[in-house]
Amino acid sequence: MEHRSYWGVKKLNLDFLKAGKERMLHLNLLDEFRNEAFANSSIYKARLKTYHDKLIEKKEFFPGDAVLLFNHRLRLFPGKLKSKWSGPFTIKNVMTNGTMKLIGHDGGTFMANGHNIKRFYSKNQQDEVFVVALTE
Incomplete structure (x- = not known):
């Protein structure tokens, strides 16, 4: 079988x-x-x-520019209308690695990463930028 x-x-x-x-x-x-x-x-x-x-747009900052700093602590519970950007601060020094030394309102300096910074425009500067953009 x-x-x-x-x-x-x-x-x-x-x-x-x-x-x-x-x-x-x-x-x-x-x-x-x-x-x-x-x-x-x-x-x-x-x-x-x-x-x-x-x-990606390149951001270049120079000493004397007014900038806003992103506040990471407000990421979790920012509140309904609370801005995550604090400032304006003034740039004192720009390092080669992207780190910036900022001057606060009270005159104290501190270091911040360049990725967490954006340029601050005052009301007059915003009007100028808007007019220039319309004429181009």
Whole structure:
């Protein structure tokens, strides 16, 4: 009496060695597809990064500029109408690594990261900027 699985293989005339080699070929082909997809995704990410980097506007600050400082502590519970920006402060010194030394209202100085700073425009400066933008 023959075993049923052996009988099925004999009936279908299957070769285990040939099936094993074909399975290995399929696995290698799958690895090639995976590697190609990884390479394509890294190319796509690099192109997308260069595109987004072109859109970033450079912020340049000089000593004497009036700036606002982002207050991280108000991030969680800012209140309904409370601004997250404090200031205006005056820039005393700009470091090469993007750090800035700011002068407060009381004359005290402190350091702040350049990413947390934006330029402050007084009412007169805002009107001037608006007029210049309309004329261009």
